[in-house]
Amino acid sequence: MVDLELERRFFGPRLESAIEEVFQHTQYIKGPEVTRFAEELGQYLGGVHVIPCANGTDALQLALMVLDLQPGDEVIVPAFTYVATAEVAALLRLTVRWVDVSLESFNLLPEALEQVWTPRVKAIVPVHLFGQVAPMGEVLNFAHSKGIAVIEDTAQALGADYIAYDGQTYKAGTMGDIGCTSFFPSKNLGCYGDGGAIFTRKAEVAARLARVANHGQDSLYEFSEVGVNSRLDSIQAAILRLKLPYLDEFNARRRAAAAVYDAYFSDISALQVPVRVPWSTHIYHQYTLRVLDGRRDALKAYLAEKGVPSMVYYPKPLHLQPAYFRPEYPSGSFPNAERLAREVLSLPMHPFLGEDQLAFIGEAVRSFFR
Numbered sequence: 001m002v003d004l005e006l007e008r009r010f011f012g013p014r015l016e017s018a019i020e021e022v023f024q025h026t027q028y029i030k031g032p033e034v035t036r037f038a039e040e041l042g043q044y045l046g047g048v049h050v051i052p053c054a055n056g057t058d059a060l061q062l063a064l065m066v067l068d069l070q071p072g073d074e075v076i077v078p079a080f081t082y083v084a085t086a087e088v089a090a091l092l093r094l095t096v097r098w099v100d101v102s103l104e105s106f107n108l109l110p111e112a113l114e115q116v117w118t119p120r121v122k123a124i125v126p127v128h129l130f131g132q133v134a135p136m137g138e139v140l141n142f143a144h145s146k147g148i149a150v151i152e153d154t155a156q157a158l159g160a161d162y163i164a165y166d167g168q169t170y171k172a173g174t175m176g177d178i179g180c181t182s183f184f185p186s187k188n189l190g191c192y193g194d195g196g197a198i199f200t201r202k203a204e205v206a207a208r209l210a211r212v213a214n215h216g217q218d219s220l221y222e223f224s225e226v227g228v229n230s231r232l233d234s235i236q237a238a239i240l241r242l243k244l245p246y247l248d249e250f251n252a253r254r255r256a257a258a259a260v261y262d263a264y265f266s267d268i269s270a271l272q273v274p275v276r277v278p279w280s281t282h283i284y285h286q287y288t289l290r291v292l293d294g295r296r297d298a299l300k301a302y303l304a305e306k307g308v309p310s311m312v313y314y315p316k317p318l319h320l321q322p323a324y325f326r327p328e329y330p331s332g333s334f335p336n337a338e339r340l341a342r343e344v345l346s347l348p349m350h351p352f353l354g355e356d357q358l359a360f361i362g363e364a365v366r367s368f369f370r
């Protein structure tokens, strides 16, 4: 699905040099690379505070921790997303309020928000799924009208732009109260291990997040609140500093690959190619088709036989997962999420897909429908 070997060859010996610099100073934890990467990412995102942490799941957990919610408070989460988004709420003894998603953008349906609202809802976590920004204008209006916090899950959309009605653009993850991302190796900006980061425009929130990520420590061995240990290590930060300047170029390469895929599939009536929404750029963390004729699994098996990998992100909506199931949300509660779980199929997508590979995959899919 991604080709990290080709990526390693693209960066070549610069990777070894970046890591070698860390060996020179031996500050494997809290080395200068971590601070510099946080500054550089903050600049890239248009001037926000960046707090690096151990992974994207921790980023989401830390964001919820500083909201000072009470057990039983509720958080709105889309029913069709990666499990981490809901897991951290559950771990903090919060109640998840699911919201259905759009069959076109795969992101949460803003018109459904009012129906899932209760007075106990204290936060909403829009997920920018597959590389496109959720309808943030409507999400922010809803959140402001209710006085609740907005935590953006930007793990799949780092570098995507939200385009406001006046044409102004904002980087995904910088519009809500707190933005969260992951540097898992397959993400659009990935390191070579685990990593994550949290963003905020507010200096006092940034200071609090940094403290909670560091055991709640104020000054050496003074702890003012309960925290966790969540750090990005220096070697991963060195790799991310090398890769960050290429993020826009890599995202553009993904867009070019997506356009090639589109050309192969647009005339196949059983396929819906990714729908581009007008309010966001698309950075194709995934190139996700909908297979409308009920043959998704057959197509996947056929592709596997031809040597083409494909993945179903995600095969079961979260409200139907045993860990998250509640009788108030039986099967049928979120019809779009449930339908997408049966229809979606993601094809290989990364910045190093060659023309020959795209043609091979495109033809393989076409031959199934012939």
Ligand SMILES: *Cc1c(COP(=O)(O)O)cnc(C)c1O
Pocket: 055, 056, 057, 058, 081, 082, 084, 085, 127, 153, 155, 156, 181, 182, 183, 184, 194, 195, 196
């Ligand atoms: C990858 C991902 C996460 C979690 O990131 P990790 O670094 O793996 O913990 C959270 N949310 C979404 C939408 C993701 O894709």
